[in-house]
Amino acid sequence: MIRRLKKLEEDEQEEHIDESWLIPYADILTLLLALFIVLFASSSINISKYNAIMKSLKSELTGTKVDTKTAGLTVKNTQKSQKQPPKQPVTHPKSAPPKSANNDQDLENLKQKLETYIKKNHLQAVITLGDTQRGVEVTLKDYILFDSGKANLKPSSYKTLSAIVGLLNTVSNPISIEGHTDNVPIKNSEFKSNWELSAARAASVLHFFESKNIADQRMQFTGYGQFKPLYKNDTNKHRQANRRVNIVILRNN
Template sequence: MRKSRRKFDEEHEDHIDETWLIPYSDLLTLLLALFIVLFAASSINKSKYEAIMESFKSELTGTQVQNEQVGLSPSPTTTKQQKNAPVPVVQPETKTKDVELDKLKQKLEQYIEKNHLHATVTLQESKRGVEVSLKDVILFDPGKADLKKSSFKTLNDIVGLIRTVSNPISIEGHTDNVPIGNAAFVSNWELSSARAVSVLHFFESKKVSDKRLQFSGYGEYKPLYPNDTKEHRQANRRVNIVVLRNN
């Protein structure tokens, strides 16, 4: 009996459960790998380091990490491409001037100077383009919208200069604030619009493309000066020919 028990004890000691060694060795392996990776990570960038840590988190917790950067080292091809990629140069925003409009303005200035038209024709450059302003006395009789024959030469010369560019043209009629007193026009709206249309038709008759032309009638609502004197009211009665900038 004693002999049998000793034999049982010896067999029991020979078969001690050693299955705990497997996870222990796996843990040691993972820890060793972790320290190696941390050492290697000291020379890589922050984003790659975070990707490596996410990868280990995935392995230890069993969760899937959606990250294109997961891995210990970047692709050699990608790294080479990044090193050789040219650095983008940010070009400063430059305001380009419309050379053709500048030349047109110079020609119009010379024309006004040569023909002594300063009293009736003025010129200015704005954000919209080049604006030629003609007082109504050079174009129309009072209260009328038919062009005077004496205006044809001046208009024809201006059209000839404007035809050297291809920009769109806006023709805009303006009046003073004195109510219109004839049966032809109900208000200054109609008078200013009719005058703008008359100038537009003249441009059209000189072979200016219809697609370039547009008109507006502003009546008394865009005056240059207060309508408090005869001279101011006369300056407010005008037709503007605006050579617009190309968008």
């Protein structure tokens, strides 16, 4: 009987083997798992993925809540995995210069042709040229175009204006036609002030250009009256110089 009891006690001791070694073993496995996850995350340059993994590990090991719903390991980036079409190389014309450079050269050529025409026809006293920031300015004194106080073109001006038209058609730039007077008040019933007179003179030149097939959309006219003089209106010579029509071939923007 005693032997049987001892045998039973020995059998029970064999059945209850000490399992305390499982706790450190499980801890080691957990740490190894964490180590390999960190190593895997460190091999990627995706900072947001790394931060998400660290938050997930912190949540699992400390029991804290992760704020973001997107924390965790993303195996594939669907946007990057999509095939992108190959980029086409950008080609530039080798010999075509910038448009502004072409236009400046065209205006310079136009200015030279106008100078040649003025010298050939001995018009230096009544027509002057200027190369300004706005463009090429052709200034015609009023008496070559109009009678005093009138806005109808003299027939004698047609030849000069027709020659200018032929040169203007060598470029496509917009054209501004600008009338100017002196400060002597107008004394006829046709025009209320120098504003109306200067505008009417500019419009007459515009309509002549239109009749010579210069495109309407290229042209505009303005009447400045006596408010943009070249000189003070203190002498007859200065007042005569202030009475003028400017034809400005504007630079393209």
